[in-house]
Amino acid sequence: MKTGEEKTGQLQKNKNVRVKLGNRNFEYAKLPDGSEVFLEKLAEGSLNLWANHTSKFREAKKNESSYGSDKPAAFMSSIEYYTGTPGSLSALKLRKKDVLDLMSEHSKEIKDYVKKARTKFNNQDDVVALFRHYNNL
Numbered sequence: 001m002k003t004g005e006e007k008t009g010q011l012q013k014n015k016n017v018r019v020k021l022g023n024r025n026f027e028y029a030k031l032p033d034g035s036e037v038f039l040e041k042l043a044e045g046s047l048n049l050w051a052n053h054t055s056k057f058r059e060a061k062k063n064e065s066s067y068g069s070d071k072p073a074a075f076m077s078s079i080e081y082y083t084g085t086p087g088s089l090s091a092l093k094l095r096k097k098d099v100l101d102l103m104s105e106h107s108k109e110i111k112d113y114v115k116k117a118r119t120k121f122n123n124q125d126d127v128v129a130l131f132r133h134y135n136n137l
Contacts, residue, residue, distance in 0.1 A: 015086070029086035039082065039089075042128045045135025047102060049128060050082040050089065079124070096121045099130065106137045 019026040019038060026038040029050065043049040060073040082089040083102060092098060096114075099121060103110045113119070113133050119126045 027086055029082075029089060031082070032089055032091060039086070042124070043131035043135060045132075047131060047134055048083060048085065049092075049131045050084075051124070052080045052082065054078050054080070081127075094121050094124070094127055099127065103130075103134050106134060109137055110134060 015028050017028050025041045027041060028036065029039045030036050031052070037052055039050040039052050041048065042051055055075050055077045058071075058074050058076055061071040063070050081092045081094055083092050084090050092102070100107070100110060100114075110130070110133075113130065117126070117129065117133075119130055121127060
């Protein structure tokens with residue numbers, strides 16, 4: 001395919017398929033609920049961090065009373081995070097306690113890093129930087 005050409009296709013769900021979009025890497029994986037998806041690899045090492053990007057379409061909704069306003073149709077995006085390998089994943093909420101519990105092996109170094117870097121656990125970039133720091137210890 002030449003640069004600038006647009007082509008639409010569908011990826012086969014296959015554990016040997018990896019996708020690179022710009023500087024983002026995606027791998028086929030099986031989630032704990034049994035569904036099969038492509039996950040974005042955010043951090044790699046002794047502790048991997050993965051993201052599952054989903055979008056759902058919400059239909060337009062007319063307001064039935066005079067106290068509110070109509071809601072237009074919209075796409076609702078969300079991200080779920082996982083740790084582990086593509087064959088053995090565990091869900092992860094980006095909360096300080098949950099993330100630090102995973103990194104208990106280097107507890108002191110991680111707590112020092114969190115304080116020094118002012119890590120915000122609701123910020124994906126901060127959490128990815130923390131995972132990369134952990135994997136370099």
